[in-house]
Amino acid sequence: xxxxxxxxxxxxxxxxxxxxxxxxxxxxxxxxxxxxxxxxxxxxxxxxxxxxxxxxxxxxxxxxxxxxxxxxxxxxxxxxxxxxxxxxxxxxxxxxxxxxxxxxxxxxxxxxxxxxxxxxxxxxxxxxxxxxxxxxxxxxxxxxxxxxxxxxxxxxx
Numbered sequence: 001x002x003x004x005x006x007x008x009x010x011x012x013x014x015x016x017x018x019x020x021x022x023x024x025x026x027x028x029x030x031x032x033x034x035x036x037x038x039x040x041x042x043x044x045x046x047x048x049x050x051x052x053x054x055x056x057x058x059x060x061x062x063x064x065x066x067x068x069x070x071x072x073x074x075x076x077x078x079x080x081x082x083x084x085x086x087x088x089x090x091x092x093x094x095x096x097x098x099x100x101x102x103x104x105x106x107x108x109x110x111x112x113x114x115x116x117x118x119x120x121x122x123x124x125x126x127x128x129x130x131x132x133x134x135x136x137x138x139x140x141x142x143x144x145x146x147x148x149x150x151x152x153x154x155x156x157x
Contacts, residue, residue: 006142009135010075010088014068016132021064024125027106031118038105039125040064063098067091071136081147088140095133102129 020026020040029036034053035046040061045054074087106120 004078004142004146006139006146007075007078009139009142010071013132013135013139014071014075016128016135017064017068017071020125020129020132021061021068024128025123026060026102026125026129028121028123029118030121036118037123063094067095067098070094074139081143081150085140085143085147088136088143092133092136092140095136099129099133102126 023039023041025037025039027038029038033048035048035050037044037046038058041058043056043058044052045056047053070087070091074084074091077084077087106122106126
């Protein structure tokens with residue numbers, strides 16, 4: 001199971017999502033008076049002296065947990081390539097929707113912060129989230145190659 005490259009890609013995606021679920025910062029919004037840090041668990045508001053002023057709970061970790069579960073189940077379905085490929089495609093679609101939502105959050109930061117003037121900076125977690133999506137796409141291509149190889153062997157018999 002682990003010797004297949006797509007299993008390694010799926011396991012790497014799970015590791016990326018677990019790291020993100022523990023509160024790794026995704027985005028930062030800086031305004032004149034306050035700094036806002038968005039993670040998978042919350043939106044934290046800091047003043048100019050880096051003192052925590054307010055914490056709003058954002059359940060983005062639920063999305064991450066759902067993606068972890070789907071990726072894990074697609075990893076253990078290695079014996080049924082057709083079902084594994086369909087589950088990886090579903091996970092890829094949901095992951096893409098989560099990426100689009102994160103993109104909207106980055107562009108609509110003034111809605112979340114309540115500030116007119118702000119600058120958005122992308123943190124380590126944002127790029128890590130994109131790396132997880134790329135790993136999921138690589139796993140999908142590996143499953144397709146295995147499926148194609150098995151179908152070509154079946155034609156020879």
